[in-house]
Amino acid sequence: MKLQLKSYDLKLKNTFTISRKSIDSQPSLVVALTADGFSGYGEATSNPYYNASIPDLMTEIEKVRLLVEQTYGIPPEAFWDTLAPHLAHNKFALCALDNAYNDWYARSKNLKLYELWQYNISTIPLTNYTIGIDTIENMVAKLKAKPWPIYKIKLGTADDIAIVTELRKHTNAIFRVDANCAWTAEQTITNATTLKKLGVEFIEQPLAAADWEGQRDVFKKSILPIIADESCITEDDVAKCHGHFHGINIKLMKCGGVTPARRMLTQAKQLGLKTMVGCMTESTVGISVIAQLLPELDYVDMDGALLLSEDIASGVTIMNGKIEYASGNGTGVSLCEGLGEG
Structure with missing residues (x-):
């Protein structure tokens, strides 16, 4: 399985404000997992409230690259269980990988994920x-x-x-x-x-x-x-x-x-x-x-x-x-x- 990462800066139509912050753009990281002619995609964004930054997300994902690329074909629940001990401290990174793998796995079965x-x-x-x-x-x-x-x-x-x-x-x-x-x-x-x-x-x-x-x-x-x-x-x-x-x-x-x-x-x-x-x-x-x-x-x-x-x-x-x-x-x-x- 091939792992790819790409960061984006998502521009907003309007300044978006909640009780604790305002933003005009949103840094985001997209993960792609590719194998057997199918690609699955996951995303995680930066979030200061949860100490999530794009550089940290990329660093944490790179640490498990070999594990991710060697672990595929198993059900998504087993994939998550394999990665969770290594990324328990960074749920945003775990999310991007888990979502991408679920997407890939469903595509490899020629099914929509909800199917x-x-x-x-x-x-x-x-x-x-x-x-x-x-x-x-x-x-x-x-x-x-x-x-x-x-x-x-x-x-x-x-x-x-x-x-x-x-x-x-x-x-x-x-x-x-x-x-x-x-x-x-x-x-x-x-x-x-x-x-x-x-x-x-x-x-x-x-x-x-x-x-x-x-x-x-x-x-x-x-x-x-x-x-x-x-x-x-x-x-x-x-x-x-x-x-x-x-x-x-x-x-x-x-x-x-x-x-x-x-x-x-x-x-x-x-x-x-x-x-x-x-x-x-x-x-x-x-x-x-x-x-x-x-x-x-x-x-x-x-x-x-x-x-x-x-x-x-x-x-x-x-x-x-x-x-x-x-x-x-x-x-x-x-x-x-x-x-x-x-």
Whole structure:
């Protein structure tokens, strides 16, 4: 198996702001795994919050190059188990390799990835579209520029209620709000009452990731469901979220790829938690992997590529929240410039 790496700087259409940072571009690393005439693709982006940088990702992947290139043909779960001990400290690197291998393996079997998993795509959720933090005027303009059935609204400002109140005047769409750890328990409980009246479906990660005591109080008293994000990183976190959150938002890069993500979804369902997968600001390479999980999800946030001024790949497409799968096998991804073969 041949391993190739290529870094990109993904330019955004607009400055994207959440409670802790703003970006105009997103560094990204694409992994290609090629063997037997098929190529599979995976992606990981930089993220200061999780100490992930492109140079570090490349360094860590190079350390396991020989192992990766000698280990192929085995099922994806076995591939992940082989690499995990070497990359347990760098889940973003593990994710890129795991996703690429899953893609390659499905293509080698002449199957779409969701077909390999025997998922039924007859019923899949719509994706939301994210409105990043900005002036209220600019947030309204972004909403009007992208009519959509479901919006995720980034919050964590002194004007959070005013933002949602104003946005509600301009659309009847479903709202979801994401405070990215910026609120207290008291603020969350109070805000939830107002936000429900404004047509908000749920609140994502209102408290600091480690504030389990506060989150337990919110869980008991919030009138809206609360979905974990920063509090649910890896498989070990799912059980912790039971009794503290109503659902979990899994990020493939945080947990180490689509293989552990599938296990997390199974565990969440067993605990009665709502299931969601979210994206980073990433290209269609990463988004197309998320699409394979849709039959297992209650909610999905996979709009990352829609925020880019120019994509680096083709694959799944999204129109008005609805996901259309690509015609090709695996994840259906094809890079716009030649990395990999087949």
